[in-house]
Amino acid sequence: MQTAMPHISITTSEGFEAFLATRNEPDWLAQRRREAFALYQSLCVVELDPEEFRRVDLRLFRPNDYQLVADLPDGDEANQFSTLMEHRGDFGGSIAHTDGHLVRSDVTSELVEQGVIFCSLSEAVLKHEELVKKYLMTKAVLPDADRFSAWHAAFWTGGLFLYVPRHVTIEKPLHSLIGLASSKAADYSHTLIVLEQGASATLLEETASADENLPGLHIGAIELLVGEEAHLRYVQLQNWHHRVFHFAHQCGHVGRDASLQWTVGSLGSKFSHVHQDVMLNGQGADAQVNGIIFATGRQKLSYYTQQYHKAPNTHSDLLYKDVVCDRSRVIWRGMIEVDPVAQKTDSYQRNDSLILSHDARVDAIPGLKIEADGVRCTHGATAGQVDEEQILYCMSRGISRGEAMHLIVNGFFQQIFDRIPVEIVRDTLSQSVQTKLGFDN
Template sequence: MSTSSINTSAEIPVGFGEAAFEAFLTTRDEPDWVTQLRRQAFKRYCELLESELDPEEWRRVDLRALRPDRFQLSAGSEVAKYSAETLLKGQAEFAGHVTHIDGQLASTELAPELAEKGVIFGDLSMVAKEHSELIQKHFMTKAVCSETDRFSAWHAAFWTGGTVLYVPRNVVIETPLHSLISLQAEKTADFSHTLIILEEGASATLLEETASATEENLGLHVGAVELILAKEARLRYVQLQNWNDKVWHIAHQAGRVENNGFLQWTVGGIGAKLAHIHQDVVLDGRGSEAEVNGVTFATDKQIHSFYTQQAHNAPETRSDLLYKQVLRDHSRAIWRGMIRVEPEGQQTNGYQRNDSLMLSPTCRTDAIPGLEIEADDVRCTHGATAGRVDEEQIFYCMTRGMSEYEAMHMIVEGFFQTVFDRIPVEVVRETLNQAIIKKLGFGR
């Protein structure tokens, strides 16, 4: 087990202006190329603040209450031991762990036999120094672009750490790895970055979760996820978002898959005040495949928003996206999906579906699927449904001895079951089910 060591001599001002940026840089011990990229991104961030966000993606997301000047980056003070409950840690055997608290590395470990095979699993800041050439080649160069909008530039300028997984050619990791990103201090901003690189023929599973140490602390997370798969690589990546309901969660996430590679990407959205995910899946090689699973449950006044894009840039590619959303109280779910097929993407098979189940008359869902097809030999379909719980189903269950709560849980679990059946990792299925039980218990 190793623990981070970061310069703590500087006090970072609240907010993200030039003074805060320069003070932040003094706390970093990084290669010159990282600092240069940060400066370029900060300049772009300041320019994009004066520009309108893409209305196609953001018109339904209300950001008026988001005040960046209320939040502050951690200066790298000593990391306290994380004691709050998490969804995954301790629930199964893992081949390695990485834990970040308030943007700082708390601990990292990896099974020795994997390290001997050349696997790298650890903190992005440390790996960027120790394996600079590897990280420079992949960091925000192929998947997430720092110039997409103000949030991607904001992240590129202020990223605070994160998890790196590198798997060499033909190395197969059978046991899952685990990553925890947590917020513990009041009004702390976290800019964690997840970077996964699988070389040709490699295989791995990473289970990543976000969590708040308390139910009361305000927090901000502006993150990024990059999943880069070479030929015939196979990755299962799971991210379970479980912030408290006072955290703003905004992230750009992208996966790129080469020839005959396979990406299974599962998203669980449970927490946050407002969560907006820009999720791109790009199939670059012939025969590449991606399966995207989404399970979200919003209560109270939570807002869960997803902007998904499935890009088919090569022939004989397949993408399959299925999102299931449950809403209650005054919550809201937004999903805008797009399948795009380039002229080279002949014999593509693309599918996307979004289903919403509303447990209250005051919640709302917006689902907008879309297709942009430039090839003439494809099979692309999409769909979206939304509906209320059938009162007769609840009555039927209650006449057979169930309480209303038990009946509701059975209905919700059944609604999610089609997604659960697509997830091969048992601990993920069980964890999501337990999170649903807890969510149904609110307000009763």
């Protein structure tokens, strides 16, 4: 694996130039990358937002340990992922990337005929240049948000573009797999989804590592642009192995009378920090955000979520459920922001944690910034341990202590599963929790 594969530094100007030389891209894009890299260099010496990063300790993260992988690993290694979803469903299209390189991509001809674009982002740059130019990091995730978004904007590789034209409904879910297969590989995959007016689609995306001992880095971005009256269901199952650092900017824009259901499964990685924004831009916009965070060992998983109401009569409902075991730690900072114009906002934000060990810790901090006067916003956070009486009750029915614990943990997440109408998503999440618990039935 570690033989003479060309690697590209992700922190130096030389590395950046070498990277640019491997890309056969239009000038506007190269220019944007250059600007982003300059931004990255300048933001690296600027303190990160203390509100967002106060509890996130980055001292263990050394960017210089990771490189871009210029070539795919040989043979089967690029495909050795224990994917949870891929073989479960009947998909309308599927895309897989390894170490930032496209390994396969398909989409049904039926969708193509309807004008749906579902391809790698690199291919979209060449074939659908105007669309990409219009939407890529111009509306949702902006390069200047912080050093991670700038870094991503400079180096993004891989990732996908989904474009659904007006009033086209995609019935079957689409699937995307993002994999890391080389030691110390850096992955900058980008997910860009654009739904035009009245369109609807479901995309299931999962991340995985080929080998549990591979150190890796993911600097990702997700942009979900849901047009007027459009409906998007997006699922991301973060399942990196335990030596991967994961940073991501994720942002959804929801237009007038549109809806976004966004489900996050956060199971993997050594260390994660995810900035997740939901913007309710048009009247009647509706967003539901579901999160499952399950941390074990010494994992540190941090989520910074915002529900931003920018128009009247908008609705958002965020529920995160966290379980921490061993010496792991979860940090969740949630914020609801309501603009003065966003009257009649109805917003809900909640985080429940289950703490399974004395050495595990959860920091859950909900927050509100409300500038409109006719709104209904509720928020809350709970943290608790498994009730010993529940375990005894299970044991009195012949269920061992360990099995009882697992039933209770699964039950704790059930409230999220119950909110998810897509069976394959529900099953996959439940299965991934079971797998992480160590049991498959």
